[in-house]
Structures are given as structure tokens and as C-alpha cells.
Amino acid sequence: xxxxxxxxVKGTRDFYPEQMAFRNWLYGKVKEISERFGYQEYDxxxxxxxxxxxxxxxxxxxxxxxxTLKDRDGKLLALxxxxxxxxxxxxxxxxxxxxxPIRWFSFGRMWRYEQPQKGRGREFFQWEINILGPESPEADxxxxxxxxxxxxxxxxxxxxxVIRVSDREFMQKELRSFGISEEQIAPAFRVIDxxxxxxxxxxxRDLEEVGLSxxxxxxxxxxxxxxxxxxxxxxxxxFASLKLYEGAxxxxxxxxxxxxxxxxxxxxxxxxxxxxxxLKRSIFGGGRxxxxxxxIGGERVPGIGMAPGDMPTQVVLEQFxxxxxxxxxxxxxxxxxxxxxxYSNSLQTADKLRSQNIDTEIWLDxxxxxxKQLKYADQKGIPFCLIIGPEEVEKGVVTLKDxxxxxxxxxxxxxxxxxxxxxxxxx
Amino acid sequence: xxxxxxxxVKGTRDFYPEQMAFRNWLYGKVKEISERFGYQEYDxxxxxxxxxxxxxxxxxxxxxxxxTLKDRDGKLLALxxxxxxxxxxxxxxxxxxxxxPIRWFSFGRMWRYEQPQKGRGREFFQWEINILGPESPEADxxxxxxxxxxxxxxxxxxxxxVIRVSDREFMQKELRSFGISEEQIAPAFRVIDxxxxxxxxxxxRDLEEVGLSxxxxxxxxxxxxxxxxxxxxxxxxxFASLKLYEGAxxxxxxxxxxxxxxxxxxxxxxxxxxxxxxLKRSIFGGGRxxxxxxxIGGERVPGIGMAPGDMPTQVVLEQFxxxxxxxxxxxxxxxxxxxxxxYSNSLQTADKLRSQNIDTEIWLDxxxxxxKQLKYADQKGIPFCLIIGPEEVEKGVVTLKDxxxxxxxxxxxxxxxxxxxxxxxxx
Numbered sequence: 001x002x003x004x005x006x007x008x009v010k011g012t013r014d015f016y017p018e019q020m021a022f023r024n025w026l027y028g029k030v031k032e033i034s035e036r037f038g039y040q041e042y043d044x045x046x047x048x049x050x051x052x053x054x055x056x057x058x059x060x061x062x063x064x065x066x067x068t069l070k071d072r073d074g075k076l077l078a079l080x081x082x083x084x085x086x087x088x089x090x091x092x093x094x095x096x097x098x099x100x101p102i103r104w105f106s107f108g109r110m111w112r113y114e115q116p117q118k119g120r121g122r123e124f125f126q127w128e129i130n131i132l133g134p135e136s137p138e139a140d141x142x143x144x145x146x147x148x149x150x151x152x153x154x155x156x157x158x159x160x161x162v163i164r165v166s167d168r169e170f171m172q173k174e175l176r177s178f179g180i181s182e183e184q185i186a187p188a189f190r191v192i193d194x195x196x197x198x199x200x201x202x203x204x205r206d207l208e209e210v211g212l213s214x215x216x217x218x219x220x221x222x223x224x225x226x227x228x229x230x231x232x233x234x235x236x237x238x239f240a241s242l243k244l245y246e247g248a249x250x251x252x253x254x255x256x257x258x259x260x261x262x263x264x265x266x267x268x269x270x271x272x273x274x275x276x277x278x279l280k281r282s283i284f285g286g287g288r289x290x291x292x293x294x295x296i297g298g299e300r301v302p303g304i305g306m307a308p309g310d311m312p313t314q315v316v317l318e319q320f321x322x323x324x325x326x327x328x329x330x331x332x333x334x335x336x337x338x339x340x341x342x343y344s345n346s347l348q349t350a351d352k353l354r355s356q357n358i359d360t361e362i363w364l365d366x367x368x369x370x371x372k373q374l375k376y377a378d379q380k381g382i383p384f385c386l387i388i389g390p391e392e393v394e395k396g397v398v399t400l401k402d403x404x405x406x407x408x409x410x411x412x413x414x415x416x417x418x419x420x421x422x423x424x425x426x427x
Numbered sequence: 428x429x430x431x432x433x434x435x436v437k438g439t440r441d442f443y444p445e446q447m448a449f450r451n452w453l454y455g456k457v458k459e460i461s462e463r464f465g466y467q468e469y470d471x472x473x474x475x476x477x478x479x480x481x482x483x484x485x486x487x488x489x490x491x492x493x494x495t496l497k498d499r500d501g502k503l504l505a506l507x508x509x510x511x512x513x514x515x516x517x518x519x520x521x522x523x524x525x526x527x528p529i530r531w532f533s534f535g536r537m538w539r540y541e542q543p544q545k546g547r548g549r550e551f552f553q554w555e556i557n558i559l560g561p562e563s564p565e566a567d568x569x570x571x572x573x574x575x576x577x578x579x580x581x582x583x584x585x586x587x588x589v590i591r592v593s594d595r596e597f598m599q600k601e602l603r604s605f606g607i608s609e610e611q612i613a614p615a616f617r618v619i620d621x622x623x624x625x626x627x628x629x630x631x632r633d634l635e636e637v638g639l640s641x642x643x644x645x646x647x648x649x650x651x652x653x654x655x656x657x658x659x660x661x662x663x664x665x666f667a668s669l670k671l672y673e674g675a676x677x678x679x680x681x682x683x684x685x686x687x688x689x690x691x692x693x694x695x696x697x698x699x700x701x702x703x704x705x706l707k708r709s710i711f712g713g714g715r716x717x718x719x720x721x722x723i724g725g726e727r728v729p730g731i732g733m734a735p736g737d738m739p740t741q742v743v744l745e746q747f748x749x750x751x752x753x754x755x756x757x758x759x760x761x762x763x764x765x766x767x768x769x770y771s772n773s774l775q776t777a778d779k780l781r782s783q784n785i786d787t788e789i790w791l792d793x794x795x796x797x798x799k800q801l802k803y804a805d806q807k808g809i810p811f812c813l814i815i816g817p818e819e820v821e822k823g824v825v826t827l828k829d830x831x832x833x834x835x836x837x838x839x840x841x842x843x844x845x846x847x848x849x850x851x852x853x854x
Contacts, residue, residue: 004435005519005724006479008502012472014517017531020468035779038809040786041447045439045475045550046536049492052433055828067474069506072540077436079474079496091434092442099806100793104444107663109473109536113499123472134791138770142791244774280604297432331465343565347671354463361465364528364561364569367503379526382465 009412011122011410012112017328023125025324027107027152027308030127033104034147039129042104044086047285050076052085052296053069058151059190060261064113067122079111082307084264084289085296091132100133110309119279119315130305132293137234140288143304147206147272147286148251150308155322161283164255165270167285170232171223171256180217184210189259192224197281198255221239227256266290268304274316276353283316284308332420333363333384333400334377340366348415349398354418355388378403430690438541438549444755450552452751453737455536457554461532461574464569466556469531471513477503479512486617486686494537494549497803506537506538508556509734511716518559527560527728532572532625537736546706546742557718557732564661567695567715568668570731576680577735582749588710591682591839592697595600595714597659598650598683605646613636613812617684619651623684624708643704658679661694693717694818695731701743710743711735758788760811761804773816776825776840780813783844811847 008014015023031041047069053062067079080086083106091102106128114120129146131139144163151161168189175185191206198206200338207217229235235254242248252270260269265287272283286306294300317323335350337343343366350362361382363373370387377385387399392410400416411419435441442450458468461506474496478491479720487492494506510533520527533555541547556573558566571590578588578601595616618633625633634644662681669675687696692714699710713733721727744750762777764770776788788809790800796818797814804812818839827843828835838846 006476006516008472008516009474009476009498012474014472014513014520015470015516016521017467017469020470023470024468035756035758035786036784038761038786040444040755040757041451042444043442045435047439047538047550049433049436069494071436086441089433089435090443093441094443099803103788108628111474123474131791136791136793138774138791138793142789156514175848199437228648241774243801244771245778258824272797292793328463328467330467334465344671347565351672357463359462359465361530362565362569364565365556366563366565 009122012114013121018326021326021328022314022324023310025326025373026125026127026313029153030105030107030129030150030308033146034127034129034154036149037103037146037225039103039131041106042087042090043106043108044080044083045078046109047077048080048086048089050078052089053078053081059263061112064115065156067111068115076299081110081112083108083110084292084305084307087128087130087132088289088292088296088298088303091301092293092296095293095299095301096323101139101293102130102132102301102303104132105129120314121311125310126307127309128307130303132277132301134302135290135302137237137240137268140234140238140304141245142332143239143286143306144242144252144270145248147270147284147306147308148245148248151251151272154245154313154317156316156320157186158250159275160320161274161316163252163270163271163272164258165229165235165238165252165253165268166256166258167229167235167267168259168265168269169267171232171259174223175220178216179215182290184212186263188212188220190261192220192257193259193261193297195224200321200343218298224257226256227254237266241249260285260287262287262289264289264292264295265303270306271306274319278319279312279315281312283312286352318362327357330380330382331359332382332423333386334357334361334363334373334382335386335388336370336373337366337368338370338387338389342390344392345393346386349386351419355421356419356421358417362377374401383423386416437551438543440548440550445753447753448753448755450737452753453554453740454553456580457532457534457556457577460573460580461554461556463576464573466530466532467559468533469514469517470533470535471507471510473505473507473536473761474504474615475516477505479516480505480508488539492541494538494540506766508539508651509537510535510553511557511719511732513824514555514557514559514732515628515716515723516723516731518728519720519723522720522726522728528566529559529728529730531559546739548738552737553734554736555734557730557748559730562717562729562832564695565668567661567665567731568672570713571665571669571697572675574697574711574735575675575743576731577671578678578699579674581740581744583743583747584717586835587679587747588678588699588701588704588743590679590697590699591685592656592662592665592695593681593683593685594656594659594662594694595686595692595696596661596694598686601650602647605643607639607643609744611639613690615639615647617688618684619647619670619684620688622651624640653683654681665695687712688715689714691716691719691722693729695735699735701746703746705746706739706742708739708788710739710779711829737829754808756786757807757809758786759850760785760813761790761800762789762837763797763800763804763811764790764793764795764814764815765797765814765816766799769815769817769820772820773813776813776815779840780844780847783848785844785847801828801830810850834850 007389267288269287271285288304290302353360477511614637694716715731717729780787812828825829
């Protein structure tokens with residue numbers, strides 16, 4: 001009986017060079033955008049005390065989706081489900097020394113115990129970008145402009161995706177004006193947050209369970225159809241600032257149904273959606289968190305940020321046929337081994353090519369047939385093969401075979417170096 | 428009473444932009460070396476079933492240092508203590524489709540529950556580089572040459588560091604020739620592995636506990652002083668091949684005391700050490716693992732690899748004063764805000780600079796004094812500030828302030844773009 005290969009853990013992914021090429025491509029893009037706006041890269045640990053998330057992170061994540069483990073001194077640890085609390089902790093620890101505004105970004109691994117499905121895994125990557133310091137609508141506009149830039153950079157158009165923005169503080173004020181009590185606001189927000197996923201009768205029943213009257217529910221339903229952001233003085237300024245970023249507003253609209261599930265959001269909140277609705281949930285979200293550093297014990301430093309994940313991004317790129325055409329980077333040349341007694345010639349040649357900054361593989365089996373070696377190079381997509389047979393050794397030359405054009409030329413090593421350097425394309 | 432800021436978990440690290448700059452620098456170096464030799468980047472999950480490590484990984488890691496958590500279906504999971512078993516699993520799963528040799532590398536996070544100290548944490552990064560397919564001494568020479576290249580690239584000299592190589596199979600044969608039984612070999616190896624950390628009498632007592640006679644122990648002690656690798660036909664070929672890599676042998680020597688603690692190593696094993704012995708343990712290690720893919724249920728694919736970690740590497744660089752002088756990358760220019768009514772001019776200018784690929788920060792508070800803004804740029808190391816006051820707006824120009832030379836010039840925006848582009852230095 002064949003032994004079973006040990007399986008990977010459900011909800012995790014193996015990054016073979018093909019998948020790694022996409023992850024690196026995405027990382028390159030978000031790094032470029034972040035740096036274009038002056039953000040610096042940082043990272044935190046991937047394990048934190050569970051306390052760091054309590055009463056801040058999304059309740060659903062905290063109660064159902066967190067991966068926990070026990071430290072040997074009995075303290076409960078969590079695999080980070082998101083990076084913002086770590087960011088707040090790091091800032092709180094050094095808030096006196098850090099010049100403000102703090103513009104930082106990261107691209108790292110997160111965990112949530114969710115049901116794996118298309119665009120959702122238990123282990124995934126997130127670009128997290130935050131600005132801390134300014135409590136100004138201009139900061140919110142910058143983060144939203146970066147969200148629009150993300151889509152633009154990925155080749156996704158305003159016909160395909162949209163960023164929906166609202167203002168929690170404005171919504172709270174409106175709910176209060178309907179006579180809804182402070183205690184009812186948070187649970188009512190959670191019902192509003194689920195609105196897209198449930199039908200209207202369920203929505204009404206859930207609000208009733210929160211304790212709202214029929215007329216209060218009707219007022220909310222009417223409010224949720226509001227299209228004019230100018231009733232929120234804050235959003236009015238955010239949008240005024242956004243007009244100054246060329247093309248950004250094509251991607252952004254006001255939508256009072258957006259409240260977000262994260263309890264630490266205080267004011268501006270937003271979610272990106274695909275317009276066809278195929279993904280059935282937001283692509284990513286973000287918002288303003290003015291009290292988070294204070295909540296974890298530091299001084300108050302207001303901020304705003306967002307966290308697009310790799311998996312929903314990939315689904316949306318695939319859906320709109322915008323996936324980049326990537327192949328893993330290979331060596332520029334394979335130095336083949338003609339015969340055992342010529343192995344040293346091949347190896348020394350490979351060593352010289354590398355010293356000239358040419359990415360070079362050497363064949364390592366000293367008695368393989370040449371066609372096997374050429375086939376390997378071809379399968380792997382290596383563009384050139386170098387052949388050093390007895391004739392080449394005698395004449396002090398090498399034969400360079402171009403596997404794409406299927407042509408070969410005999411050259412001095414210097415000529416080969418210069419040809420290989422010229423045709424190098426860095427991926 | 429001041430609230431306590433939630434603490435990070437013991438043995439983890441926060442990567443502020445300063446620390447991230449070193450991590451990215453190291454990643455860039457190992458990526459460059461890996462690709463120079465034709466290795467492709469891959470990665471696995473950070474959690475695996477504990478089964479994957481059983482009877483393969485180092486026994487000390489497995490019994491004492493593994494971070495475990497329970498999956499919700501009761502299965503025991505581990506935060507990866509090393510990547511090689513994941514690599515073997517990934518290869519085993521696709522071994523028919525993957526062209527051989529498989530040359531892959533990765534740079535990722537690992538966990539071990541160790542006592543945190545200088546150069547050792549519970550969460551750390553490891554460059555892992557493996558070649559799978561060839562069961563040839565030439566493959567071993569390649570990995571060893573890459574190890575030497577690592578030190579060379581980091582600026583560490585053969586006077587400062589050394590790579591000590593041995594052959595487990597040769598050592599087993601020698602031990603058998605002393606009449607030591609098969610069952611005694613593995614525990615005897617573990618005693619030999621600890622030799623550097625214990626004194627001679629403890630070493631003898633430990634071997635006695637394994638069941639070895641006084642004369643067997645003496646034979647081992649004599650064997651461990653052996654300087655001639657040519658008694659191992661395998662190492663003889665490895666060293667013959669290593670001679671062909673320019674400068675590699677300056678870093679490499681035969682040392683029969685090296686056996687490594689990992690049970691999956693079959694033949695060549697090696698460890699890198701600092702020559703002063705200050706680190707008190709190896710900088711990194713590696714070896715040949717011919718049966719690992721078979722051990723986890725796949726077909727047998729022999730291979731060799733190594734895994735240098737970021738923390739011991741940093742300690743050694745610091746010890747020999749070879750740490751690179753790194754500062755986190757900043758924006759090229761800060762566009763300041765002269766007054767609230769001129770904010771839109773500044774923001775549109777920033778937007779234009781970014782569209783010309785100039786990394787640009789904008790000040791986000793619309794009523795800060797200019798000197799506060801200039802001070803921020805200076806603190807953060809941003810080389811230029813752009814000032815757009817009423818005079819500049821009237822004349823259609825901008826003032827560009829060079830914070831290093833403390834000079835300023837009035838230019839058209841196009842001229843400023845061209846000046847900022849010229850002076851951009853990508854880190």
C-alpha cells in the first residue's frame with residue numbers, strides 16, 4: 001500500500017514558484033504605491049497576546065475566527081487576524097519619539113478561522129497602510145486616494161470596482177435623532193453591516209430584536225438610501241480634498257449602508273466592492289480609528305488606514321480577466337555538462353558567468369545526455385544553454401544555444417557574457 | 428494611574444522602519460545570491476500538522492521547542508520551526524510534474540520556543556535554500572559554495588568565519604568499525620553534536636551512558652581530531668568540485684566533530700561558525716537529506732540544503748563591525764502647506780509629482796507653521812521640501828528647499844520634477 005503524503009492544513013496555501021510570482025508581483029505593486037505616497041515599510045510579530053484584540057477588533061473575528069495558542073506560562077496568544085492593533089501598539093510604545101504624521105505600510109500574513117472558499121483562506125496576506133497623527137479629513141482623502149490608486153495600478157476600472165464611503169459619527173448622530181439609545185447604536189450598526197447579506201424582512205426583524213420601533217426602522221431604511229454626503233460636514237471636506245487627486249473620485253462614492261464590523265472605527269469607514277457583486281462581500285475595507293492607541297494603553301493618536309487582502313484581490317483580477325501574465329524568474333543560462341572529464345570546464349565557466357552578474361544554473365549530474373539537459377532548460381523556461389564540448393575546449397570557445405529561436409552560435413566566453421547581459425530581462 | 432500598554436509576546440520582535448530596513452536588506456542579498464545560482468523563490472504555510480515533523484526534525488526542537496495549537500477538529504498543528512519538511516511535502520505532492528533538479532529558496536518566518544538571548548528569538552527569519560534531485564557530490568559543492576558566497580556578500584572574511592563540513596555516512600562507517608552497534612550510533616551522534624558545549628569528562632560520561640566502552644570512546648576522540656577528508660570518498664569529490672568555485676575553499680574546512688542534530692540528514696553535514704567563538708553556537712547549518720520526501724510519504728528524491736537565520740547573522744555582522752549603514756527609505760520630497768487657502772495648490776502639485784514617479788509626501792494639517800513642517804522633513808530624513816506660497820502661486824513657480832545643503836531655488840514645476848528625478852537614489 002502506498003504511504004499517504006502528509007497533507008497541508010486546511011485553509012493554507014502552498015506557494016510554488018508560480019504562485020510566489022503572483023504574491024511577489026502584488027507585493028511589488030503595493031510597495032511602489034506606498035512609497036510613492038511616502039509610506040515606510042514596517043512589520044510586527046505574527047503572535048500577540050489576545051488582550052491586544054479584545055474590545056477592538058471585529059467581534060465575529062474575536063469570538064469565532066481567532067487562532068489561539070497557550071504560552072507556556074499560561075497566557076493566551078493569538079495568531080494575528082489583522083495588523084492594525086499591532087501597529088497601534090508599536091506606535092503607543094514609542095509615540096513620543098516618532099515624528100508625526102506616521103505613514104507606515106506592511107504586507108504580511110494573517111490568520112482567521114473561516115470556512116475556506118474562493119477568495120478566502122485561513123491564512124492570507126494583507127497590505128496594511130495607515131497614517132497616524134492627523135485628525136483631518138485630508139488624511140482620510142489620502143487613504144481613499146491610495147485605495148483608488150491600488151485599483152488603477154492593478155488595471156481595474158471604475159466600471160468594475162467601487163469604493164463606498166460613509167461616516168460612522170454622522171450615522172450615530174442620525175440614529176440618535178431617531179430616538180435610538182446609545183446602547184442600541186452598536187448592535188444596530190452590526191445589523192446594518194449585514195444588510196447586503198440578508199433579506200429586507202430579516203433586516204427589519206433583526207432591528208426589532210435590537211429594540212427599535214417600526215418607525216425607527218423605517219427612518220433607518222430611508223437614511224440608508226441617502227445619496228448626498230454633504231449632510232456630514234466631515235465627508236464634505238473629505239470629498240472636497242479627493243477632487244484634487246486626479247481620477248480618484250471616479251472610484252469613490254458615498255454609501256450610508258457602509259458601517260464596517262470593526263469596533264475601533266470612529267468616523268470615516270469604507271469598503272471596496274466589485275460592481276457585479278460576484279464576490280458577494282467587500283474586496284477590502286478601512287476606516288478611521290481615533291482612539292485605538294489609547295484603548296491599548298497609550299496616548300491618543302488618531303489615525304486612518306485600510307487592509308486589502310491578496311485572496312479577494314486575486315479573485316477580482318481573475319473575474320475581470322486582469323491577472324498579470326507571470327512566469328517565475330529563471331536563470332538566464334544553463335551551463336550543460338558534455339562529459340564527466342569536461343565537468344570542470346563547465347563549472348568554471350558557470351562561476352565566471354556569475355561573477356559577471358549573469359544568473360546561471362549548472363547541470364549537476366556528470367553523465368547525463370545533452371538532450372536531457374536541453375529538455376530540462378526548455379521545460380523550465382531558461383532562455384539559453386551553453387555547451388562546452390571537446391572541440392570548444394580545444395578552440396577556447398563556447399557554443400551558445402538560444403532555446404527560443406533554436407539557433408546556436410560559437411563565441412568566446414567574453415562575447416557570450418556580453419550577449420547574455422544584453423538579453424537579460426529582470427522580472 | 429497610567430494604563431499599561433499591552434506588551435509584545437516574549438521572544439518576538441517589532442520591526443520599526445529601521446529594523447525593517449535591515450530585514451529587507453538581508454532578504455535582498457539572499458534573493459540576489461539565490462537567483463545568481465538559478466534558484467526560484469517559493470514559500471509554504473506557516474502552520475503544518477505536527478506529523479510533518481515527527482521523526483525528522485531535530486529531537487530537541489520537536490520535544491521542547493515547537494509551538495503547537497489545536498485545530499478545531501482536534502488535530503495538533505505546529506507553527507513551523509523550519510521549512511525543509513514543508514519543502515519536502517510540496518515536492519512530494521508534485522514530484523512527477525516538477526522538472527529536476529529543483530532549485531528553490533525562501534526567506535520566511537519560523538518559530539522555536541527557546542530562551543530568548545542575543546541572536547536567538549522565538550520568532551525569527553530564515554533563508555532556506557535547497558536543491559532536490561541530484562544525489563551527487565557536485566550538488567553538495569554547490570550548496571557549500573553558496574554558503575561561502577553568503578559570507579562574501581555580507582563582507583565577512585575567511586579570517587572571521589568558517590564553514591565546517593563532515594560526512595555522516597563516513598562517520599557511521601567509522602563508528603561501526605569500532606564495534607559500535609546500529610542502535611548506539613544515533614545517540615552517540617547526539618553526544619558528539621553537543622561536544623563544543625560540554626567539557627571532556629562530561630563528553631566521556633555521556634558516551635559511557637550510551638553504552639560505549641572506554642576504548643570505543645577513545646577511538647571516537649581520536650577520530651574527531653582527523654583533518655584529512657580524503658578518507659571519505661564522498662567528501663573527496665565534494666572538495667574536488669569546490670576547488671572550481673573561486674575563493675569558496677577559503678571559507679570551508681573538514682571537521683569530523685560536525686554531525687548536526689537533525690535526524691533527517693544522511694550524508695554531508697555542515698555548520699558555519701564565527702572564528703572567535705563569541706556566538707557560542709553555529710551561525711547556521713545544513714546538510715544532505717536523501718530520504719525526507721520518502722519519509723513523509725512521497726517518492727524518494729534526494730537533496731541538500733541549508734538555512735541561515737537573520738538573528739545569528741546580525742550578531743556576527745555586529746561583532747565584526749560589518750553591519751550595513753541603512754536608513755529607511757523616505758519620500759524624495761515633502762510638499763508643505765503654506766496656508767489653508769493654498770492647500771489645494773500643494774495637493775495638486777503633490778499629485779503631479781507622483782504621476783512623474785517622484786515619491787512625495789504632503790503635509791496634511793492645513794494650519795501648521797512652515798517651520799514645523801520643515802522640522803518634520805528634517806527629522807525624518809526627507810531630502811527636499813517644496814513650498815508654494817502666495818508669491819509662488821502668482822508667478823506660477825515653486826520654491827524647492829534642499830534640506831542637506833540648506834539652499835533653496837525658485838523653479839517651474841517641470842524644472843523641480845527634473846531636479847527631483849535626477850537626485851532620486853533608490854535604496
